[in-house]
Amino acid sequence: MATSKSWASAGAGYLAGHLLIAMPGMQDPRFDHTVVCLCAHSSEGAMGLIVNRPLAGLAFDDLLRQLEIEPTPPQRRIRMVSGGPVEGGRGFVLHSDDWTAEGSMPVVPGLALTASLDILKAIAAGGGPKAGVLALGYAGWSPGQLEEEIQRNSWLSVPADEGLVFGDDTTRTWDAALAKLRVDPALLSAAAGHA
Template sequence: MAGMASSSPPPTDTDGSNLTGHLLIAMPGMQDPRFDHSVVCLCAHSEDGAMGLVVNRPLSGLSFDDLLRQLQVEPLPPQRRIRMVDGGPVENSRGFVLHSDDWSTEGSLPVVPGLALTASLDILKAVASGGGPKDCVLALGYAGWAPGQLEDEIQRNAWLNVPADGSLVFRDDTSHTWEAALAKLRIDPALLSGTAGRA
């Protein structure tokens, strides 16, 4: 049974060297099939590691109504529904809502101006009742990196990064999110090589 997370991701450092609030864009040569053509919003990045949510992989086999039913959140049917994604391979029974920062509750974690992360049932209750943040996406599971692991992967050209953009994070049609993220960097996907090397 899916459930909302009970604890927050690790806090970020504040020296400006982290990629919190950036989108990681998987390079064509990505060795891990779980991240093929993925776009990951980094919610926390520090010397202790990193945590992010894949935003362009629609969740299959579970609807928002099903989730509310499992968690006994009313009203059912909800007055409003939000898009659900497979947030990553770690703890995929835990739920995280990435959302615009026009709404918050106790435990909401600011990511960067305009973006926040909430892992409590409060946000699902608010959305089901027709309220909540203007923009949001619910992720089951997350992507996590040990200390230094993400930096190593970036060094090996597994990822490109660009500051997060609500038009990419919250877009309803995710079929071209990867290409749209690359377009923010003015990169044509057809010109990317799957081999290591500096672009």
């Protein structure tokens, strides 16, 4: 099995460039069995994109038509996901950093986030980044909220890698992320413990 390129930056205890894996007992149904790529995490809060929940009811070609982006049909497409419950009409492309534009935000070396139409135009024309996923909406946490959720045993974290973020088989992403930690989902408990 080929290994995927991995990214991670946990400076000062922060998890940008990591994946959050929802624990089996996740109380919030919006995050049940999700994998979230954290794009930003600091003392001011956190922002991430769910990478394993395919977007229902809207195809990439339809989105390009709505945004009047040519060519339609496009020369190239990317996978679309429901990125989270916040601002569901706002789009973000999480992508390899081999392509950037004004307004692209580096996440960690190798991974960037772009919210402008420039990236969709480049992809439709057959260019753009080597790998990417388009998310509508995002997941956000206020200062300290994510840390509290991790302490309550809502999330596990693992460094993100290309296969987990950009892989096409989203039905296996949650299991594959847990396997990266060598964790059997059947053995996980939703109860938080403190020593």
